[in-house]
Amino acid sequence: MAWQWFHRLGSPRWFYQKTSVWMPWLALASVLLIGVGSVWGLGFAPEDAKQGNSYRIIYIHVPAAFLALAGYYIMAISGAIGLIWKMKLSFVVMRAAAPIGAVLTFIALFTGAVWGKPTWGTYWVWDARITSMLILLFLYIGVIALARAFSREQVADKACALLALVGTVNIPIIYKSVDWWFTLHQPATIKLTEKSSIDPSMFYPLLIMIIGFYCFYAWTLIAHTREKILQREWRTNWVQQLMQGESITTESKEG
Amino acid sequence: MSSPETTAQSFAPAARTVPGFAPLFRSELLLALRRRADIANPLLFFVTVLALLPIGVGPEPELLARLAPGMIWVVALLATLLSQESLFRADFEDGSLEQLALTPQPLYFAVLAKVSVHWLVTGLPLALLSPLLGMMLNLPDDGYLSLFLSLLLGTASLSLIGAVGAALTVALRRAGLLLALIVMPLYVPVLIFGTGAVQAAVDGYAYGPQLAILAALLAAGTALAPLAAAGAIRISLDN
Amino acid sequence: MSSPETTAQSFAPAARTVPGFAPLFRSELLLALRRRADIANPLLFFVTVLALLPIGVGPEPELLARLAPGMIWVVALLATLLSQESLFRADFEDGSLEQLALTPQPLYFAVLAKVSVHWLVTGLPLALLSPLLGMMLNLPDDGYLSLFLSLLLGTASLSLIGAVGAALTVALRRAGLLLALIVMPLYVPVLIFGTGAVQAAVDGYAYGPQLAILAALLAAGTALAPLAAAGAIRISLDN
Amino acid sequence: MQFQFESLAAFLHMDGHGPFVWAAYGVTFLALAAMALQPRLQRRRLKKELERQQRIEARRRAVEGRQSKAAEPA
Amino acid sequence: MMAPKSLPAPSLRVRQLSCERDGRVLFAGLDFDLGPGQALQIEGANGAGKTTLLRTLIGSATDHRGDISWNGRAFPAGLQELRSHLLYIGHGAGVRRGLTPLENLAWYGASRDDAMRALEQVDLFGFEDSLCQQLSAGQNRRVALARLFLPAAPPLWILDEPLAALDVAGVSGLQGQMACHLSRGGSILFTSHQPVALAGLCTLNLSEFTSSALAAFDQEGADVLA
Amino acid sequence: MMAPKSLPAPSLRVRQLSCERDGRVLFAGLDFDLGPGQALQIEGANGAGKTTLLRTLIGSATDHRGDISWNGRAFPAGLQELRSHLLYIGHGAGVRRGLTPLENLAWYGASRDDAMRALEQVDLFGFEDSLCQQLSAGQNRRVALARLFLPAAPPLWILDEPLAALDVAGVSGLQGQMACHLSRGGSILFTSHQPVALAGLCTLNLSEFTSSALAAFDQEGADVLA
Ligand code: HEM
Ligand SMILES: Nc1ncnc2c1ncn2[C@@H]1O[C@H](COP(=O)(O)OP(=O)(O)OP(=O)(O)O)[C@@H](O)[C@H]1O
Ligand SMILES: Nc1ncnc2c1ncn2[C@@H]1O[C@H](COP(=O)(O)OP(=O)(O)OP(=O)(O)O)[C@@H](O)[C@H]1O
């Protein structure tokens, strides 16, 4: 029984058909949550005593940073599943997760840098967490660049999964060593705000944003996966029927 | 060169069966764009090495600001250099380089086409990205424009000089580091005037003269380097 | 694995027709020594780039002394990295790598043989040469021993980690910079503890802990990296 | 819970932090939108590619037909 | 031809094999057996999939459906055992260009004497100490083929275009060695565009299996595994 | 065969040619002529020096003695002119693996229509838009040979093992094109280990010129010039 379920879940076709139902709901949830959270955070949450209005960046910075890190593990785990059980679908998920994770990492870095200017007076400092985040971006980019370099998808899949796994083994070491490096070089004058003092009126929108980002992540990951499935399976009958059906409906609409 | 009167009428002169500058340039660009990842690589190398640097020497902003012009230039130089190892490699291995050398046209244009495309996909993006790296390394505000301009001119010279080295080493199997050795000393003038321009700008002086010298180096390079590279290719092919 | 009873008597088991660790190591070393220039190249690269550095950042002795540990380490890292692009390349192209992969023995030992030879001809000479470079860059006297020891341990880890990247990119045509991109983030811990050891020594602290961590990284690397590289080779061969 | 700013201008200005906040939100939403739209673009590209493949297939069949016809009388 | 000494003898058995590249099915429904003392020549037009077939059988290409078994053990379990009885020479001949012919054979585990004798048999006498990168195309091919002349050669030979780049003398020498291998109970699977003179040789034309390729498209169960 | 239209016709003339590699003389005293409408096959054992001979004639290898002239003009002056009438395909076929067959031909200056027609003639129809690195060994060879099928092909063809890796259909197609080229007054010099069916084909066995190689060794006067 369990095996059958596993096999069904591993079938790209089954996945494609099943997720068709979820997609609109996920989209709706993420748009609503992110919309409400942004409006709340930008306009209705109270001003921070020390940082003024610039702290409103937190509502996108922190969710993006959370998901950037989580995204790497999602990518590596699905890659590992693909390597171990040779499951097509999980390779596709891994490949879809890489660019999304990279974009989220970029967002975290960008918003952090923009936040740094009003608070620290500079866009960039080589602080431990920031440096680790930059290295995480490089890890993502490495996976993406490797994937692009291969002409055969199956080889690219396995190579990327292996690289992601090696990266996963390294991430804790990298984080620890960067922390150690930073304490070695006695931090300059920079201090982040103490987060313990965050007020509930500031915290609720943050929570909403975090949940919203998770929904959005799930939605885009599934959407990218579905698209990649079609690309890979385009020779099979079900995809050709699907595409034909679509083009017929669009044609009839247009005509 | 070709003397059609002695040839049987039905044959076109061979010159028509070999590509001129425009088609060469086009197919080089096509190859480069098809391998878009290859374009990104020197850039990413540039960023990654510059990110390792503070990890190596420590994160103190003043120190980094002091280092920024020199380091950005040295790493840009390395990125250009390393991306040039493969400039003629694939063509050499599959025999296209020999085919080019067999044509009656001078190799000059073929080399120029390759170098131009190389600069378009390597030097230009490096120059465009340099302000970002300057920011990350705390470069003082006055330095950005001179950094950009000096890299724009300088990387073109670097590409030209590197092509000579790449042509000399194309017949060797593991040329990567050998290329670096041959070419690096030739890079020194470019490096000196490039960092000189940025340093002058940071210190508040005029940096026009340095840029002028870089431009002069570029002009000389455009005239001479492809000639030298063409000669080097012919030497490499005679193996 | 092999079941001789079902095989015709006259045939030796294939296992005897494929090399074990010792012959692999020997022929690798032979190849490396035959191309002595390749050994010199990373070394010369190391020296040349470090010589370019003062041209880029200026010749002030205190500044150079301040930079020395970090810069020597970063450049050693680059030299190791760039010399690794060709680690499996020639074998891949002529089919020997496929022949190795077809043997019933694990690829682990073949990778280990290659990496050991690579370290012998790259990392070891780099470490031996490092005091000279330290002197040129004004490294304080206390730093030399730690620089040598940390490079000795560290470059071995770098070779191991780099082998994974080299195996992943062996089937690709222009892998040089891609390799750098993939591998460089993984080098970060080694770089940090390597420079940390030298910095600690220069500042007058004990650097034993850092060396111990480097040794631990090396041990973990020796156990895991050849495995990962072997897997990567099998992946690359299926093309 | 109430709107924290007196006017729209104040909201946009945010005591001088406006450019930073808006740049951060702007870039973020642009990036998110790009990610959300990418599958659509890919779908369109896939459709074009499929049509191209079908054209090639049709042409290949046509030529094979011609060749087999040419082969028969010979 | 020799009868198999025991069942299941060291024999290769292929049933309903179909291979694909990038999703395009190259051939389908391929059946053949290869026992001791037997040789099989794979024919087919350029691009028919001969190289792909050989690489599938040695486990280097993985995009296939159907059953392959060696000594009665199905793949992938049988693959390890097959490899331990295998000598494969592909398009890329596995000759290290920076080593001499002698060192190349030593790399494959041959003793010096065996290697010298094998090199003599492929007419490379006098070249055993030149670097392979200084040999001609055909001489490089001969270095690779010298492995077939080593006394410790394994029973199953899989050769991709062994005759390519060889001159007339080289071809006949190789044919002689192949006949000798068959007579001692080995088996050979090879591709060649040239005719090969070998007693009892069977041929298999891949092009005949291409037409049915389209039928194999829409198998649902198999699409889970990569 | 066609008589040369005018004297000196586009013809190749080789007198007392000897080539060496690394100081070892490969062959010596080679004489031959190749005029319009003529084809010459160079034979010889592996390592006899066929590739070296062809590369000498096109000016890519320079270690030789003796006289070569094209259209009555001696080398090196005649070399430029020879090259402007030359189509050379060597062991390395000059196919750029990152381009498609169509783009490869465009690189050689062919228009799209010409290229399509040439590709159809070498049976690469349907592969014109695949990258060459995804083609089989023989298909890659066909891309290189498609240059012979372009309408603007120059008169002198020098081909190193053109039949290698080709299947039977490919070989006969190529022979047809070679015959056609001869009939329109072109000339062909090629090496091959396989027999080639071509009317009026002359052959030249390099191995016959190897024996006298030692005699050519100790010419004192010639080694003053490097
Ligand atoms: C480029 C620069 C920056 C990067 C890469 C960055 C990265 C991160 C990361 C990775 C987290 C999540 C930490 C975790 O999960 O434990 C985070 C959280 C946070 N960041 Fe940033 N950050 C940057 C700049 C800033 C700036 C300038 C500020 C404010 C002055 C800031 C304030 C915060 C706060 C308040 C949190 C949430 C509290 C916490 O989890 O510690 N960050 N940042
Ligand atoms: N790069 C080289 N350096 C030194 N000697 C070489 C080199 N290439 C070939 N030789 C030598 O020159 C001789 C002739 O080689 P060549 O490639 O011309 O032979 P060939 O007749 O074309 O043989 P084949 O039929 O194998 O292609 C060989 O004996 C070889 O040892
Ligand atoms: N690396 C690759 N990626 C994608 N497709 C490939 C690749 N290599 C080969 N193919 C395709 O697979 C098909 C079979 O190739 P294969 O090399 O098996 O042919 P072959 O029968 O060995 O031909 P040849 O006689 O030319 O050696 C070819 O049509 C080719 O287009």
Ligand SMILES: [Mg+2]
């Ligand atoms: Mg083949």
Ligand SMILES: [Mg+2]
């Ligand atoms: Mg030859």
